Each structure stands twice: as C-alpha cells, then as structure tokens.
Amino acid sequence: MKQKLMAFLVVMTIITTPLLAQTTPAGGLTKIGYTNVDYIIAKLPESKVMQNQLEVTKAQLDKALGETYKEAQDKYEAYQKNGANMTDVIRADKEKELANLQTRIQEMQTNAQTSLQTKQQQLLEPILTKVNNAIQEVGKENGFLYILNMDAGANSTPIILFAASEENNATPLILKKLGVDPDKVDAAPAAATPAKPATTAPATTPAATPKKK
Secondary structure (H helix, E strand, C coil): CCCHHHHHHHCCCCCCCCCCCCCCCHHHHHCCCEECCCHHCCCHHHHHHHHHHHHHHHHHHHHHHHHHHHHHHHHHHHHHHHHCCCCCCHHHHHHHHHHHHHHHHHHHHHHHHHHHHHHHHHHHHHHHHHHHHHHHHHHHHHHCEEEEECCCCCCCCCCCCCCCCCCCCHHHHHHHCCCHHHHCCCCCCCCCCCCCCCCCCCCCCCHHHCCCC
C-alpha cells in the first residue's frame, strides 16, 4: 500500500497544465526555465504527512468494508446450510437480506473510493498553492519569461521532451524556496512516470444471492 501511495504522491493527476511564471526579459532575451512539479511535491515534508493521513483514512474505510463483507459471507453460508429447511416466507426474507447486503457493499466500495479521492484533493490543494507561489517567486527573481512543467500528467506527453543543459532547470531554486535542500534529494527525473492515483481496493463481492425456486 505504501508503494502505491508513494506512486500517487509522485504523479498528481490533477496537474494537467504547466505552471507559468512571467516577468519582463532583460535586454529582450527570452529566458525559459523548466521544472517537474510532481517531483517537487514528492520531496516536501507535507507529502509525507498527506501520505500518512491517506493511509489512516484508507485503513478505516477498508475496516468498515471488511466488516460488512464478513457479515454478508456469514449470512450467506448460514443460508446455504439451512436454506432447505426454511419455509418459503423465511427463505424469501433471507434472500432479500442477502441482496440488500450485496448492494450495500457495492455502494460502500464506490463511496470509499470517492471519499479517499476527495480527501486527497483537500490535502493536496494547500501543497499545490505553496509550490505555485514558490514558482512565481523564483520566476520573477531569476528573470524567467516562463517556467514550464516537464510533466503534463498521467497518460499525457511531457511538455519538455529534451533539455540540452541544466542551466535553465529551475527545480533546485524552487526547492530552496520551499526550504528543501536540493543537494540532499535525488536528482530530478527527466520526466515523471505516469501512475494511477491510489484508491481503496474493492473487496470481493459475496457469492450471488440465490434465487427463490
């Protein structure tokens, strides 16, 4: 689960457009910088806090889902064992109860995924704001006309496919602005590897509710 969450932290799919920092180029020269927003986010202390909170939320959702699934399994096994001796009225009632539990589990799976994604967005928003502010400041202080994001998001083509040198790589400057020592983190990748955001893994649905004969 930690690996999946870290993959989620590395690639935030809501970042689909480059973050731009504009200033007036000195002497008419165009200075264009580049960075990797996903890489920067993954190196912030706030990302570890977000990961921990998401893990706690996911564990709570999985626990509730697992308890409901176990209830459905136990009742289904009891139905299989005693169904032949039940009256038609009781059998119909048990079958209805099992069908309702199946529906409840499916709804819980959907709601759990939505809840986790909503919490992810809530936790990510202030981090994105902080990173964007740092990019704006670095752009103005260093005379960049643009600072382009190297990665446009999952399942998309990176904005920058080739960089001849590190001269206009604004990532170290942005990390410093955010209070992170760029010399103490791994080198920024040429482009982030697309990955899917973490979601609550759906539990296996209980065996199909038997139909009344």
